[in-house]
Amino acid sequence: MAVKSSGILDLLKANNLFEEELVVKRNEFLKVAGTVDTNIYFIEEGSLRIYIAQEKEEQIIRFGYQNDLIVSLDSFLIEEPSDFYIQAIKKTVVKVISKKAFFDFINKEEDNLKLWNSILQNLVLQQMEREKDLLISSVNERYSRVLKRSPRLFQEIPHKYIANYLRMTPETLSRLKKS
Template identity: 25%
Template structure:
């Protein structure tokens, strides 16, 4: 199954896993789940039961105060997304996790993941390395949000994620980058009309 092979390649970034080991230990606990556009993987107040690797599509994580949605993560193919606080603590999620476009994810239930960890020290180490990776990515992003100006955040995001500018609604990106919608529109206009000046 092609979706599962992509997940195997992701895991191999952290530890060496043979095809046989993957098929015997990991593949049996994987679940391929498909979501329609705007369908929720988990809602605020629910328990997050799944660790999700995105095989296809784009998914966002956000919290809601009054009528305002604040996006804290926008992830696409080859990335991990979940209500991490809820998944690890087994307490209700503070976040909504929603498909921006039709999405396919490779998921592992929390209880199955614990069983996998119990099988061997290697599986436990793999889990620790993946979680560490997620924390580093999150902390790096938070530091960029603090240290960079809105213009710098916009340029860095465009350079790293040009395709997301086309696939993700502008209001989501503006929220994610903590840039006012009108400022985001101005940056986008400048980039379109004079990319060299924008990058300066």
């Protein structure tokens, strides 16, 4: 899942939580299905997609780009393998925080715990919006909702990935953008 940092970065930097920096080349994987990943990643530059592969088809569920936190939330929380892939759309630089370092930090002070609750709340609300998008049968309405909610997405992410995310063909997306 991805969440906007809105001040989180400053707090994480001030507490020196970043343990390493990774450069993920275009199309390279940060995480593959069937693996456990308990890290949180802060995207310094570039963009990533989270997707699931089903019956030889990929279905994108989330994007992350500069100043987002991204995590394989299921694997992070329960420390079991996840079905999700996290792949770089273009060269991406991420800073890494381990689960242990993050939980040591959030358990240190009540304000830090409030930060974690805010992150989780944001992720739940994003997921609810995503589920609403998927239930809407009108491609026009789906497109409009996502454009209104995430206009930057259309500047950062190639259209073929956005079309997949919106559950439409690239041609349909192109027609919607022109109208």
